[in-house]
Amino acid sequence: MRDRQGAGQESPMSRIQEKKTITTATSPFIVIGVDVSKDQLDVYVSPAGNHHSFKNDAGGAVELVNVCRDHDADLVVLEATGRYHRMAHETLHGAGVKTAVANPARSRNFARSIGRLAKTDRIDAQVLAEYGERLRPPASTPPSKLQAKIAEITVARRQIVDEMKILKHQQTQTLDDLVIAQIAARISLCQGHCKDLEQLLAELIQEDDGIRRKHEILTSIPGIGLTTAATLISELNELGGANAKQIASLSGVAPMNRDSGSFRGKRKIGGGRKPVRDVMYMAAVVAIRWNKDMAAFYQRLKKAGKPFKVAITAVMRKLLILANTLLSENRLWSETQP
CATH class of the missing domain: 1.10.287 (Helix Hairpins)
Structure with a gap:
């Protein structure tokens, strides 16, 4: 009986194995790494392994878009190089190509972690492609010309x-x-x-009406002035659209654990966007003198025995979260909470 069933019907196990084969046979994730210099775009396509080199101008950016379309790229990873990567970023975004801009320090640390110690433009492009393939950084929108x-x-x-x-x-x-x-x-x-x-x-x-409104909201907070608001608008575009933890992390004011085994180290801030952290420090120093809420918060921390650096960092974080909340709700600061 078992022989006749085996000859005339598929066993449940064979159907499961076939289903697994079908579901795991997915198309590869295509990543293109682009090393950017003043005059040149060095391009590496992964996993195809193709290298290209274009001029860093309008024509080269169009050729880069064509390469992305030819390979049906899922993600392009550009190295951030000040104004030199902007044209490529804007052209790719305008063509609907998902593009992430990688911090050069992070991509270099990634290269060291995988043993890529040599450094050339071709190697850097390949490292950026591998960085994108493994870490899948989020695509970003290029800033407007005014921003x-x-x-x-x-x-x-x-x-x-x-x-x-x-x-x-x-x-x-x-x-x-x-x-x-x-x-x-x-x-x-x-x-x-x-x-x-x-x-x-x-x-x-x-x-710009949108930027003017953001600036109006930010400068309504005692402690945040013209240049601090301008820095937040230009360097922290996520402000008003992310949650409190994300904003603290992006700004580098979120305390990080330093624990290992039974050792419990002091939590320290680090990483994030240094220009934002620098202006928020000065804003916090002003706020603890002229902002009643921040001054009371700071004094509570000092009375609890917190060192100056810990207390002022907490004020920086509280200010940023307040700014994030006000922008998300599109309202000005007021002494009386709504």
Whole structure:
């Protein structure tokens, strides 16, 4: 009887094995890595293993799109290189190609972790493709031309502020009157440049209704001024659209555990976007003087024995979460909570 059933019918086990074969036979995930330099786009297609090289201009960006379409790419991973990757990012996004922009430090750490110590443009493109294949970073939308311009102005201002810090330190280290006078003149020039850039920022923010509204909401919070708001708008585009934990992590103000076995280390902040963290530190210092809620929160932490760094970091995080909430609800800050 068992022989006749076996000859005339498939066994349940064979049907299960066939079903497994069908469900696991999926098409490969196609990732294209693009190493970006000033003049060139080096391209690697995974898993096909094809290399391409195009000029980093409008024509090269179109050729890159054609390669993506020829291979039916699921994801393109671009290396972030300031303004040099923008044209490729904008062209790919406009063509409907999912594109992730990778932090160069992270992609380099990934290369070291898989033993790729050599570094050339071709190798970097291959590493980016493998990085995308394994980690599947989320696709990102390129900033608008106005957002990109605001970002450039905030970076320029930040560099001038850093230069002034160096000059002021030099001023305290010299005794020569001529050198002191020259340094004072350079500091005065930097201060004038900062004011010019701040004026330009204020004008640019007024050009777009959405950016103007974001700026209005952010600057309604005591402690957040023009440049802090501009930095948040340009460097933290997720603000208002992510949850509190995500915003804290993206900004690098979420405490990270340092535990191993029975050892319990101090939690520390790190990673995230340093420009955001830097401006939020200054905002928190101002907020604990002029924002009643933040001042009371800070004093509670100090009375509980928390060190200054721990307390001020908590204020930074609370400020960011408040800004995120107000933007998501599209309302201004008020002393009385609704």
